[in-house]
Structure formats: C-alpha cells, structure tokens
Amino acid sequence: MTTKPRILIAGAGIGGLTAALALARRGFTVDVFEQAPELMEFGAGIQVSANGTRVLIALGLEEAMKRVVCEAALKEVRLWNTGQTWKLFDLGKDSVERFGAPYWFVHRGDIHRVLLEGARQSGNVHIHTGKRCTGLKQDGTKVTLEFADGGTATGDALIGADGVHSTVRSCLFEAGKPEYLGIICWRGLVKEADLPAEMRRPVGTNWVGPGGHVITYPLRRGELMNWVGFGEREDWKVESWTEKGTHEECAKDFPHWNPLVHELISKLDQPYKWAMVGRAPMKAWTKGRVTMLGDACHPTLPFLAQGANMALEDGLVLARCLDANTDPAVALERFEALRLDRTTKIVNGSAETGRRFHNPTLADPAQAIAYVDREWQPEKVRLRYDWLFEYDATKVPV
Numbered sequence: 001m002t003t004k005p006r007i008l009i010a011g012a013g014i015g016g017l018t019a020a021l022a023l024a025r026r027g028f029t030v031d032v033f034e035q036a037p038e039l040m041e042f043g044a045g046i047q048v049s050a051n052g053t054r055v056l057i058a059l060g061l062e063e064a065m066k067r068v069v070c071e072a073a074l075k076e077v078r079l080w081n082t083g084q085t086w087k088l089f090d091l092g093k094d095s096v097e098r099f100g101a102p103y104w105f106v107h108r109g110d111i112h113r114v115l116l117e118g119a120r121q122s123g124n125v126h127i128h129t130g131k132r133c134t135g136l137k138q139d140g141t142k143v144t145l146e147f148a149d150g151g152t153a154t155g156d157a158l159i160g161a162d163g164v165h166s167t168v169r170s171c172l173f174e175a176g177k178p179e180y181l182g183i184i185c186w187r188g189l190v191k192e193a194d195l196p197a198e199m200r201r202p203v204g205t206n207w208v209g210p211g212g213h214v215i216t217y218p219l220r221r222g223e224l225m226n227w228v229g230f231g232e233r234e235d236w237k238v239e240s241w242t243e244k245g246t247h248e249e250c251a252k253d254f255p256h257w258n259p260l261v262h263e264l265i266s267k268l269d270q271p272y273k274w275a276m277v278g279r280a281p282m283k284a285w286t287k288g289r290v291t292m293l294g295d296a297c298h299p300t301l302p303f304l305a306q307g308a309n310m311a312l313e314d315g316l317v318l319a320r321c322l323d324a325n326t327d328p329a330v331a332l333e334r335f336e337a338l339r340l341d342r343t344t345k346i347v348n349g350s351a352e353t354g355r356r357f358h359n360p361t362l363a364d365p366a367q368a369i370a371y372v373d374r375e376w377q378p379e380k381v382r383l384r385y386d387w388l389f390e391y392d393a394t395k396v397p398v
C-alpha cells in the first residue's frame with residue numbers, strides 16, 4: 001500500500017478548511033497552520049450559491065449547514081431613492097430545480113465553524129493555531145514552511161490558503177499591485193427585532209444607485225439581517241475586515257437614499273469599513289510542490305458574491321487532483337490549469353458588475369427605470385449568473 005502525501009496548508013479560512021476536509025475524506029493526513037491564536041467567529045454575511053453549496057453537501061455538511069443558514073425565496077433589485085422593486089431571480093426550490101443545489105445566506109462565522117467541526121471530526125486534520133507562516137523552502141521532493149515563532153514544518157506539498165495578504169504568494173511571486181478603487185464598503189448586522197416590519201422577509205435585496213449600492217439579506221434563519229453598503233469615496237484606503245466606523249459616517253456616504261436604507265444604518269450593531277481594492281488576475285499560482293487557493297491567488301471584488309464560493313470550489317477540486325495523481329507537483333499543475341480561466345472570468349466579471357450597480361444614469365429619474373428594465377432583463381440576468389451556479393466541482397474531470 002502506498003502512503004498518501006502529507007499536505008501542509010497555510011491558513012484556516014473557508015478555503016483552507018475546505019481543502020483540509022476534502023483531503024481528509026480521501027484519506028490524506030493534513031496539517032493546517034493558522035496565524036490567529038484561536039479560531040473564532042468573525043465577519044458578517046456570505047452568500048453561498050449552488051456552485052458552493054454543492055461542495056458543502058458533497059463534504060457531508062448539509063445537515064449542519066441547514067441548522068444555521070437562511071434559505072431565501074428570491075433576490076430583488078430596488079432603486080436607491082424610490083425603492084421601486086424588480087425581481088432579480090428566484091432562489092429556494094428554484095435554485096435546487098435549476099442548478100441541483102440550494103442557495104444559502106450564512107454568517108461567515110457559522111460556515112467557518114461548520115467546516116472547522118467537520119475537519120476536527122474527520123480525525124485526519126491537525127489544526128495548529130498561533131502559527132504565522134513567514135517563509136518557505138522546497139527542494140523537488142519536500143516543502144518546508146517557516147513560522148514567526150522560529151518553528152518549521154515539512155510535508156510533501158503546500159497549499160497557500162492565507163488570504164488576500166498571502167505570505168505564500170509573496171514568497172513565490174511578485175505581489176500584484178493593489179489598485180484602490182475609490183469605493184468604501186460598510187458592513188454590519190441588524191437584529192430581527194430591530195427590523196422595520198416590511199424588511200422581515202426571506203428575501204435578498206440589491207439596492208442600486210448612482211455611485212453606490214446596498215445589499216441586504218437575512219442570516220441565521222432570519223434572526224439577523226446582513227447589511228453591506230458601497231459608496232464612492234477617495235479618502236479611505238485601509239483593506240481590513242476589522243476596522244470600525246461610526247453610524248454617522250456611514251449614513252453620510254448614502255445621501256438622499258431611501259429612508260429604509262437609513263433606518264437600517266441606524267440599527268447596525270457595529271458598522272465596519274473596508275476599502276475596495278482591485279487586483280489584476282494572476283497568470284499562474286503554482287511552483288513545484290506549492291500552490292494557492294481562494295483569496296491568496298484570485299482575490300476578487302465582492303460584487304458577484306463569489307469569493308467564498310471560489311474558495312469552496314478550489315478546495316474540492318484541489319483535493320480531487322491530489323487524489324487522482326501520485327505526483328503532487330503534477331496534481332497542483334492540473335489544479336491550476338482547471339481553475340485559471342473560471343476564476344479569472346469571475347474576477348473580471350465582478351468589476352464589471354460594480355460598474356452596472358453604480359451607474360450614473362440611476363441619478364436621473366427620467367432614465368433610471370428604463371436603465372433597470374434594460375440591465376436586469378431576465379435573459380441578461382441568466383447570462384450573467386447561470387454559468388456561475390452551474391459549475392460542479394464534484395464532477396469536473398480531474
């Protein structure tokens with residue numbers, strides 16, 4: 001019997017844990033090294049579309065996820081000032097009928113915890129916290145990861161799943177130049193009890209306006225509402241998930257928006273602010289026995305809500321490639337070849353979606369309605385989204 005390669009993973013985010021669990025399910029022993037001293041709930045909402053839920057279901061996590069998600073009926077588009085509403089697409093059973101898997105709204109902390117428990121229960125995943133990776137070495141047969149505390153770990157292959165500011169990426173490639181887009185993102189949560197009555201519905205909403213957009217959707221079976229607002233502003237350049245702001249500053253970025261939007265801002269538990277940064281897609285992200293996945297190699301703007309979905313897809317496809325090839329270097333090359341075009345198209349499509357949401361035409365009452373009618377026609381919506389949701393990471397030939 002041949003022994004499976006020992007796999008090292010840097011980063012215990014959604015992508016790192018998905019890869020770890022998918023590998024463990026295939027009999028690999030995996031060591032995951034996470035810089036945080038402990039793994040705890042953080043972040044706000046994430047939309048997991050059929051291409052992502054299919055991965056979670058394949059990993060045996062459907063029941064655990066169903067206990068924490070919100071499965072909404074539909075998504076809609078609303079005009080920033082009048083609140084006029086259009087249907088974007090159906091969710092619920094329509095997602096299952098059309099794409100073979102559900103569409104879930106979930107708190108990032110909840111999906112993270114479900115993946116973490118799955119990885120721990122698998123018995124084959126060892127998670128090491130407080131281990132900040134600072135460097136790596138490889139010699140054609142082994143890879144050694146170096147840590148800030150002076151320690152090292154050696155394995156047969158390394159997956160850099162260490163997020164947008166990836167150390168693995170900077171060890172292997174020149175860092176892509178971040179381009180500040182002049183867009184600030186505000187996010188926060190509203191408790192169900194604080195919601196205006198008309199917002200207590202299982203619906204996701206994209207409010208679109210000139211120079212800004214606002215996304216809302218329910219989380220945790222409706223106990224919370226996720227609120228994310230994007231405004232155009234040149235003076236904020238901190239790319240962080242943990243930077244706090246104030247309600248007043250947030251409200252100022254949405255002048256003359258619908259009173260419902262402002263009511264939600266006033267009820268946010270804690271507004272966080274985050275600068276939107278664009279990065280050109282990488283042309284390669286594998287060298288020898290080291291590859292990357294998720295935000296480490298294809299960071300994206302959140303406008304198609306695909307960052308976490310791509311990380312889920314990556315994790316499963318990478319595990320399947322390692323399982324199908326005895327030489328890890330060949331497996332990693334195959335993984336990159338399978339994922340490059342799709343992830344590049346998503347990164348570019350996300351930027352284009354932002355321009356559609358923020359179009360200046362929306363400022364003109366005489367043109368705004370015709371603009372939404374034209375841009376969100378059902379046929380155009382299908383062209384923009386179906387190819388995302390149809391992708392099946394469980395079946396892509398590896």
Ligand SMILES: Cc1cc2nc3c(=O)[nH]c(=O)nc-3n(C[C@H](O)[C@H](O)[C@H](O)COP(=O)(O)OP(=O)(O)OC[C@H]3O[C@@H](n4cnc5c(N)ncnc54)[C@H](O)[C@@H]3O)c2cc1C
Nearest residue numbers: 011013014015035043044132133162163241294295307308
């Ligand atoms: C704290 C946090 C909050 C987020 N909140 C949201 C949100 O509200 N909504 C949303 O849509 N997306 C959010 N995201 C982003 C979303 O989770 C990711 O875009 C997506 O899931 C891709 O996942 P990833 O695993 O590639 O990267 P990440 O989720 O960023 O995970 C990377 C992991 O690597 C660890 N790490 C980084 N550097 C090192 C190092 N040198 N050594 C060891 N470990 C390292 C990080 O601590 C992190 O745990 C958040 C990400 C983070 C980290």
